Amino acid sequence: MSKNNVIRELFDRSIDKKIWVAPMAGVTDRPFRTLCKYFGAGHAVSEMMTADKTLRMTKKSLYRANFDGEIAPISAQIAGSDPLELAEAARYQVANGAQIVDINMGCPAKKVCNKLAGSALLQDEGLVEQILSAVVEAVDVPVTLKTRLGFLNGEENILRVAECAEKSGIQALVLHGRTREDMYLNTARYDLITEVKKTINIPVIANGDIDSPEKAKYVLDTTGADAIMVGRAAQGRPWIFREIAHYLKTGEYLAAPEIEEVRNVLLGHLTELYDFYGEYSGCRIARKHIAWYTKGLHSSNDFRQQMYKVDSTAEQAEVVEQYFNQLLHHGERMSDVQVEPIDLLKN
Structure with a gap:
């Protein structure tokens, strides 16, 4: 299949294809991407992988480059600052099974920007083009x-970068509505995303603070973007993709999942994490996911403090199941849980 056909498949206009999963380091591993796709996400991008080939065989890099059995199309995100290294990394990921390569010029993390990678690259438009x-x-x-x-705020150069991307042969542009200076503070801005969409002819995907069905529709309608990308709002809430799709199709809200379904989804997610990472890492990586799933539920803080002390996968799954069974016994309903706004201090 040609480059253009792969992209055309992503945008062949079913509403489901308009909802993407944002790449998030330490979150969007293969089990999480698979789960989000199950709930209706039209596309998912891998966690960021360094172009530095000396780190390619580390345990973390091998996990991030594991696409075994993943639903196509497989998209591998690479990061770095050297054009030749990034080109080699792209070839490596394609040989590893990637059907799309995504370049990271958005990560605001200090350890990434200090290496002139991620969003730090936006300071050097000549290097961006190379x-x-x-x-x-x-x-x-x-x-x-x-x-x-x-x-930097006040020095936004996305219009020039977007035009450069199109001329360079980039097939789609994902745009987060913040500067690097913003990190994840302040509110995502969509006005420049709208301008970019009017300026270039390749697909534009809008990203930033999309945390509800109505926000998804607002961003699509306001920016004219071809798709939206959901990040932090999907943590512990992978069903947000079906909620957004339902709202975009019908204009109506989908009922919140029942506690029993949340329990089953979480336990299934834990099984996948344990199988993927093994006993030691699986138990520890699962903790943050359990915390996200249970946020806002009755006595969830007490439960989490107990859960954090558990250091085996079997016991961890057992305490999770017991907690949800107690919620079921007491008649807890997800519809009563207040979904909190995105915590802008995290991720």
């Missing part, structure tokens, strides 16, 4: 770009 051209020329699969409005 990287985009090198990666596009290196592989025969579509290359996409995820970035931000600019590095």
Whole structure:
């Protein structure tokens, strides 16, 4: 299948294809991506993987590059600052099974930006052009770009970067409505996303603070974007994708999942995490997911304090099941849980 056909498949206009999962380091591993796709996400991008080949065989990198059995299309995100290294990394990921390569120019983390990678690249538009051209020329699969409005507030250069991306052969642009200076503070801005959409002819995907069905519709309608990308709002709430899809199709809200379904989804997610990471890492990585799933539920803080002390997968799954069974016994309903706004201090 050609580059254009792969991208066309992603945008062949069913509403489900308009809802993407954002790449989040330490979150969007293969089990999480698979779960989000099960609930209706049209596309998911891997966790960020460094272009530094000396780190390619580390345990963390091997987990992140594990696409075994994943629902197509498989998209691998790479990060770095050297055009030749990034081109080689793109070839490696394609050989590893990636059908799309995504370049990270949006990560605001200090340890990434200090290496002139992620959103720090937006300070050097010449280097941006070199990287985009090198990666596009290196592989025969579509290359996409995820970035931000600019590095500093008041110096947003996304319009020039977007035009450069299109000229370089980038097939789609994912745009987070913040600068690097914003990190995850302040409110995502969509005005420049709207301008970018009017300026370039490749698909534009809007990202930032999309945490509800009505917000998803608002962002799509306001920006004219071809799709939206959901990140932190999906943590512990993978059914948000079916909620958004239902609202976009019908204009009506989908009923909240029952506690029994949440229990079953979480236990299934834990099983996948344990199988993927093994006993030691699986138990520890699962803790943050359990915390997200249980946020706002009755006595959830007390439960989490107990759960954090457990250091085996079998006992962890047991205490989770017991907690949800107690919620069922007391008639807890997800519809009574107040969904809190995205915590802008996290991730």
